[in-house]
Amino acid sequence: xxxxxxxxxxxxxxxxxxxxxxxxxxxxxxxxxxxxxxxxxxxxxxxxxxxxxxxxxxxxxxxxxxxxxxxxxxxxxxxxxxxxxxxxxxxxxxxxxxxxxxxxxxxxxxxxxxxxxxxxxxxxxxxxxxxxxxxxxxxxxxxxxxxxxxxxxxxxxxxxxxxxxxxxxxxxxxxxxxxxxxxxxxxxxxxxxxxxxxxxxxxxxxxxxxxxxxxxxxxxxxxxxxxxxxxxxxxxxxxxxxxxxxxxxxxxxxxxxxxxxxxxxxxxxxxxxxxxxxxxxxxxxxxxxxxxxxxxxxxxxxxxxxxxxxxxxxxxx
Numbered sequence: 001x002x003x004x005x006x007x008x009x010x011x012x013x014x015x016x017x018x019x020x021x022x023x024x025x026x027x028x029x030x031x032x033x034x035x036x037x038x039x040x041x042x043x044x045x046x047x048x049x050x051x052x053x054x055x056x057x058x059x060x061x062x063x064x065x066x067x068x069x070x071x072x073x074x075x076x077x078x079x080x081x082x083x084x085x086x087x088x089x090x091x092x093x094x095x096x097x098x099x100x101x102x103x104x105x106x107x108x109x110x111x112x113x114x115x116x117x118x119x120x121x122x123x124x125x126x127x128x129x130x131x132x133x134x135x136x137x138x139x140x141x142x143x144x145x146x147x148x149x150x151x152x153x154x155x156x157x158x159x160x161x162x163x164x165x166x167x168x169x170x171x172x173x174x175x176x177x178x179x180x181x182x183x184x185x186x187x188x189x190x191x192x193x194x195x196x197x198x199x200x201x202x203x204x205x206x207x208x209x210x211x212x213x214x215x216x217x218x219x220x221x222x223x224x225x226x227x228x229x230x231x232x233x234x235x236x237x238x239x240x241x242x243x244x245x246x247x248x249x250x251x252x253x254x255x256x257x258x259x260x261x262x263x264x265x266x267x268x269x270x271x272x273x274x275x276x277x278x279x280x281x282x283x284x285x286x287x288x289x290x291x292x293x294x295x296x297x298x299x300x301x302x303x304x305x306x307x308x309x310x311x312x313x314x315x316x317x
Contacts, residue, residue: 001276002296003039003051004085009304012311021047022059022219027091032079034307035060035087035213041275042219043248044258045151050267057084057294058279063214065287070183074176076211077203082310083303084294092203092210096145096164097154099177102197103138103185105129106222107245109197112153122155132196132224132239138181140174145201172209173202184216191286193242194229196222218243218282242282247275 007024011034016027021042026034037060039051061084067076077089102109109120110131118125121141129135142159143151156174159165165173177200188195198221201213214220222243232239251257254265267275283291295302 001053002299003053004036004056004299004303005038005040005051007036007038007300007303009036009300009307011304011307021045022056023213028311031091033077033089033091035089036303036307037085037087037214041244041247043244043251044256046258046264048247048267049264050272052272052279053276053296054291054293055276055279058283058291059214059217059219060085060087062217062283062286063087066184066187066216067211069187070180070211070215073179073183074202074211075208077205077213080310080314083306085299085303086307088307088310089212090205090210092205092212094145094201094203094212095169095173097142097159097173098145098151098199098201099173100141100143100197100199101138101177101181102141103135103181104194104196104224105131105133105135106196106239109141121153122157130233130236132233138178140177143199169204169209176200176202176209176211180211180215184221187216188223188286189226191288192226193286194224194226196224196241196243198222216286218279223282223286242278242285244275246278 009026011026011028013028014026015029018025022038022040024036024038028034037056039053039055041048041052041055064078064081064087067078077092079088079090081087105113112120113125113129123139123141142154144154145151159170160167180200181195181198184198185195198216200211200215203210203212222245223241225240229239250271251265256262256265280291
């Protein structure tokens with residue numbers, strides 16, 4: 001199966017190019033951003049060597065669906081999607097923090113708690129919690145947004161005292177984050193899932209805050225199956241989940257946690273196929289829709305042609 005590992009397009013009106021861990025972003029005249037969601041996959045802030053077929057399409061289409069279903073809460077950056085792997089949106093100046101919100105003690109937060117920490121990003125946690133327990137109320141645990149290397153936990157107080165985000169903007173980001181998480185949880189619940197934790201990114205254009213990037217995808221979010229959650233917790237069993245945590249677990253089992261000196265292992269073909277299937281499973285589970293695979297023949301040509309058709313007819317004169 002073909003998959004998108006890199007893009008190197010030359011688009012009409014292109015001013016700049018940014019390569020993220022997963023997304024390739026093209027700046028069109030400081031007015032529009034064209035985001036191509038590749039099939040790269042990252043874990044522990046490292047990009048794995050092998051791409052995952054259809055992962056980019058899954059991420060792009062889930063994000064578009066939920067951006068559309070939350071635009072009554074906060075305006076978002078999206079203008080159009082000219083290709084299954086592409087979103088065109090307005091150019092925004094991003095805030096230099098990611099707004100992480102957690103309803104359950106899982107993943108990174110659990111690893112911190114298990115190490116003995118009871119304060120995460122300035123938020124106090126009670127004693128006696130088990131992995132995957134529901135928290136008394138959702139907590140916001142922001143991270144810095146690193147261009148390279150690891151994002152770092154940061155407290156609300158440090159964000160404000162260091163002038164990373166102005167206080168009035170940060171208050172608004174918190175409000176948006178809580179409302180988006182509540183909406184995401186409601187949507188997930190209707191599909192028999194629990195939205196465990198997620199992250200949101202925001203930017204500004206014309207002095208207005210916009211929700212940018214992606215939301216509620218398996219790259220930015222963790223989902224548990226609702227059915228059997230309580231029983232599994234009572235029995236001390238692992239939760240059945242839909243997220244890329246299983247990729248992190250596989251890497252840890254193979255001696256990699258992103259630490260200095262560790263070598264990134266190669267993914268076997270069977271595991272690549274499993275990861276691809278799991279991403280498609282999440283798409284169908286969370287959206288309630290069947291996933292329709294886009295053609296994976298000459299993918300890069302397809303994407304570039306679709307983008308340039310859009311630019312020629314909508315943007316570039």
